Amino acid sequence: MKIILDELTRAGSIDWQKLLWLVVVMFLVGVFGSAYYRWIDIKRFNFLLNLDRYLPNILHQKLLSLSLGYHEKENTGNKIVKIRRGVDRLGKLLDNATWDFFPTAFQTIFTFIFILIIDWPLGLVFGASIPAYLLVTWRMNKIVGPWRDDSQRNYEKSAGIMGQSMINIHTVQSFAQERYEAKTHKNVLDTIFNLENKIWSKILNYNFTRNTILDVGRFLTLGFAVYQTARGVITAGSLVLFFTLSERVYSSVFRLSRIYDTIMDSAPAIKRLDSLMRTETDIKISGAPARHKVLGKIEFQNVSFAYIGEKRVLESVDFTINPGEFVALVGPSGAGKTTIVKLLYRHFDVTGGKILIDGMDLKKLDMRYYRKQLGIVTQDIDIFNDTISANIAYAKPDSKFEDIVRVAKVANAHDFIIKMKNGYDTMVGERGVKLSGGQKQRIGIARAILPNPKILVFDEATSSLDSESELMIQKSLLEIAKNRTIIVIAHRLSTIRRADTIFVFENGKLVERGTHKELTTNDGLYSRLHSLQVAGEVR
Ligand SMILES: Nc1ncnc2c1ncn2[C@@H]1O[C@H](COP(=O)(O)OP(=O)(O)O)[C@@H](O)[C@H]1O
Ligand SMILES: [Mg+2]
Incomplete structure (x- = not known):
């Protein structure tokens, strides 16, 4: 354009061929x-699609790999939104940074250098406003940063x-608490x-300042450029070129600042x-994780344990269970029985003492390999919204x-399953709502015994069963117990009469041990619990 204009306004004949070429x-x-x-748009699109394809999966795997202790702390919704928003924002940021930010930044710098070449005093006058503009942008984002962090946390909370x-x-x-729930949610949304209101009004205020800086810059440059042209330092063509370029730089700087805003907005x-x-x-997993074929010997050596930041729940617990033994853990609620099982599964590490499996430190074992050889029926059975057979075959x-x-x-489940509409193919609903507790x-029992585990744990696994079902499971228990170590935690002492050893816990301490016979003749906690149950005060 500059050359065309200079050519047209030049005195003398016009070089038409040159103009045509231009x-x-x-x-x-x-x-x-x-x-x-x-080409860029295709790349961009591909990039974003792939990000959405791989990243959520990587993050999901990460979550699955974190210990139970981590998951007990945070709500499910929080975790999902953390991942969802994070992936969206990361996509936006990478998209902006790769395709917009760097190209625009390069373009701006080159154009600016070009302007300096045309006429450097003019270039300097023009460039003076840009640092001020960038400084204001930086400051603004620094101010709203903590509010953005807060906002992100609240999105997760919501x-x-x-x-x-x-x-x-x-x-x-x-309990008719729908309104209460909605209100609690609304409070967070209000926050x-x-x-966001605070963030945006700050940004809009700063935008006014930013625009004013650019306007002042424009005014000064225009004045100076006209002055330089009038003095004959630059040609009319250069003036036009200069304006085109300077407007481009201004709009690029403006765009850059907006991209920067977006990046900072995605940052939290x-x-x-x-x-x-x-x-x-x-x-x-310290040392080389050993893939160990479990035989079933379990030793707790002087084990103490406290949940993170809590008081001790187990104190110097010492016991040995031999392969193939059937043992029972009993004691009042809160005594630490379930905690023992969580330690056996290494959901948590002991705070004192040691756990040995077949004489090997539990911490030296490959956890996934080890856990696959264990079976557990927990207090609350986790049921997936799938068919009954898929739930049983989960492991x-x-x-x-x-x-x-x-x-x-x-597991005495066959009879009730075949009575259901679709038998083993019946869908059980979210968390198994279509099933009774029993x-x-x-x-859960069927699921635990299917993979033929070497160590099997029943943690109050029969507490919701009617007496008849429980009796039937007790009968199968001897069958189930063949060739494996069994640990049964039960309140109903009738369930565990036949155990080889009964361990009695109270307040995190192992207070008694022995067979049913030995313990009932002692005058300890077990015999007290037993006579209460026999008397029928506690079922
Ligand atoms: N995840 C946890 N975080 C903190 N304290 C816990 C946790 N789980 C259990 N406790 C506490 O540990 C103690 C023992 O609990 P638990 O082993 O479940 O007892 P039991 O199975 O014998 O009824 C209880 O006082 C309980 O409140
Ligand atoms: Mg328990």
Whole structure:
């Protein structure tokens, strides 16, 4: 354009051929530009799709790898939103940074250098406003940064509240607390609203300042440029070129600042993702993890334990269980029985003492390999919204149907399953809502014995069963107990009469041990519990 103008305004004859060439070149540059942007857009699109494909999965794996201790701290909804928002924002940031920020920054710098070449005093006057502009942008983002962090935390909290009320929907509706739940959620949403409002009014105020800085810059440069042209330092063509370029730099600087705003706006969500990725699981596998085929010997040596930041719940617990033994843990609620099992599974590490499996330190074992050889029926059976057979086969999804039926029979579940509309293919609903407590427990028992574990734990696994079902399971228990170590935690002492050893716990201490016979003749906690139950005061 500069050359065209200079050519046209030049005294004397006009070089038409040169002008024609210039027009053609400008046209080609335009076409090339469009092709380039098309290519960029395809790359961008691909990049974002792939990010969405891989990143959530990586983060999910990370979450699954973190210990139970981590998961007990945070709500499900929080975790999901942390991942969802983090992935979205990271996509936005990478997209902006790669395709917009750097190209625009380069373009701005080159154009600016070009302007300096045309006329450096003019370039300096023009450039003076840019540092001021950038400084204001930086300051603004620094001010709103903490509010953005706060806002992100509250977004996660909001999802946590929603998730919680959905998980506990039965209780929410039964106690008619829908309004309370909605109100709690609304409070958090209000907080987010106020924060975002605060953030945006700050940004809008600063935008006014930023625009004013650019306007002043424009005014000064225009004045100076006209002055330079009038003095004949630059040609009219240069003046036009200069204006075109300077406007381009201004708009680029403006765009850059907006991109920077967006990046800073994404930062909190991404920081949270980053800290999730950096969370180390607190269950460390020291040394070379050994893949050990479990025989079933369990030793607790002087084991003490406290949950993180809590008081001790186990004190110097010492016992040995030999392979193939059937032992029972009894004691009042809160005595530490379930905690013992969590330690055996290494969901938590002992705070004192040692746990040995077949004489090997539990901390030296490959955890996944080890846990696959254990079976557990927990106090609350986790049921997946899937078919009954899939729920039973959870630990071994490729099981044969006959095997599923066989374990269902052992668990005394077969009869009620075949009475259901679709038998083994019946969908059980979210968390197994279509099943009664006793039915869930029987599915849990079938699930635990299917993979033929070397160590089997029943943690109050028969507490929701009617007496008849319990009796039937007690009978199968001897069958189940063959070739493996069994640990049964039970309140109903009738369940564990036949145990080889009964360990009695009270307040985190192992207070008595022996057979049913030995313990009932002693005058200890066990015999007190026993006579209470016999008297029928406690069932
Ligand atoms: N995740 C946890 N965080 C903190 N304290 C816990 C946790 N789980 C259990 N406790 C506490 O540890 C103690 C023992 O609990 P638990 O082993 O479940 O007892 P039991 O199974 O014998 O009824 C209780 O006082 C309980 O409140
Ligand atoms: Mg318990």
